[in-house]
Amino acid sequence: MKRFENRVVLITGGGTGIGKATATAFVSEGAKVIITGRRQNVLEETTKKLGEQTCFIVGDVSKKGEAKRIIDETIEKFGQLDVLVNGAGTGAMGPLSETSDEVIESTFQTNVFGPLALIREAAPYLIESKGNVINITSVMSKGVMAGSAMYAASKAALDHVTRCLAAEYGSSGVRVNAVAPGLTATDITAELRKDEQMLGIFVAQTPMGRLGEPIDIAKTVLLLAGDEAGWVTGQVVQAGGGLML
Ligand SMILES: NC(=O)c1ccc[n+]([C@@H]2O[C@H](COP(=O)([O-])OP(=O)(O)OC[C@H]3O[C@@H](n4cnc5c(N)ncnc54)[C@H](OP(=O)(O)O)[C@@H]3O)[C@@H](O)[C@H]2O)c1
Numbered sequence: 001m002k003r004f005e006n007r008v009v010l011i012t013g014g015g016t017g018i019g020k021a022t023a024t025a026f027v028s029e030g031a032k033v034i035i036t037g038r039r040q041n042v043l044e045e046t047t048k049k050l051g052e053q054t055c056f057i058v059g060d061v062s063k064k065g066e067a068k069r070i071i072d073e074t075i076e077k078f079g080q081l082d083v084l085v086n087g088a089g090t091g092a093m094g095p096l097s098e099t100s101d102e103v104i105e106s107t108f109q110t111n112v113f114g115p116l117a118l119i120r121e122a123a124p125y126l127i128e129s130k131g132n133v134i135n136i137t138s139v140m141s142k143g144v145m146a147g148s149a150m151y152a153a154s155k156a157a158l159d160h161v162t163r164c165l166a167a168e169y170g171s172s173g174v175r176v177n178a179v180a181p182g183l184t185a186t187d188i189t190a191e192l193r194k195d196e197q198m199l200g201i202f203v204a205q206t207p208m209g210r211l212g213e214p215i216d217i218a219k220t221v222l223l224l225a226g227d228e229a230g231w232v233t234g235q236v237v238q239a240g241g242g243l244m245l
Pocket of ligand 1: 012013014015016017018019036037038039042059060061062086087088089090091110136137138139180181182183184185186187188189
């Protein structure tokens with residue numbers, strides 16, 4: 001029997017990058033997987049590649065009410081929920097003087113408010129399945145870098161959400177952990193990776209000496225989501241080759 005057979009996994013941001021690699025890894029371990037995001041064409045394409053164990057829900061996690069709808073539709077489709085991966089995230093960087101109120105608001109809505117609402121709506125089903133939550137945060141939440149205040153603060157908030165909700169749901173048998181990627185080759189870092197000098201600085205500061213690949217992060221998510229980590233909760237596990245330890 002495969003490791004995640006008979007398990008249902010919901011992955012926000014599952015159409016691309018880290019979420020897509022995580023969906024692929026869960027499917028290969030036998031899980032039924034629902035991916036979400038705002039772009040229907042992207043979700044359709046990824047679902048087609050992943051096969052019949054996968055379906056998608058179009059939804060914007062930054063909007064009020066979407067969390068309830070996404071969880072309700074997940075339960076309608078599969079009748080249970082075992083793992084929630086909060087992977088959807090947004091990551092504009094730049095000087096605060098050039099950062100508008102709208103961008104600050106939408107960053108926190110996507111990276112913090114959305115995951116909070118999703119965990120709240122998912123909790124009754126996770127309690128039933130003794131399931132778990134994995135929040136995708138970032139090593140930036142510990143590092144200090146000019147131009148990162150808004151993004152890093154949103155991910156630091158999600159780190160602390162992870163610890164506080166581990167305390168809140170532990171007695172119900174639900175674990176809450178986070179995986180904090182280092183610099184990883186996905187769409188969100190495409191602009192940064194085009195800047196060879198910047199890329200060189202990040203790689204030089206990564207003890208293991210390379211960029212992360214989405215599969216590196218996916219493997220860590222499965223490690224924490226599986227029964228082998230059944231006594232692990234409230235942890236933020238860095239998957240970044242040692243960047244910003
Ligand atoms: N790549 C890195 O170096 C790195 C490092 C640290 C942390 N992370 C985190 O890893 C997570 C995944 O990012 P990635 O690197 O895989 O980049 P990505 O490919 O750009 O993935 C981001 C995903 O989030 C979805 N998304 C964004 N805003 C959304 C919203 N409001 N509602 C629903 N879905 C939304 C996007 O889909 P739509 O646009 O279709 O909605 C997309 O699938 C993010 O939380 C990111 O902050 C990445």
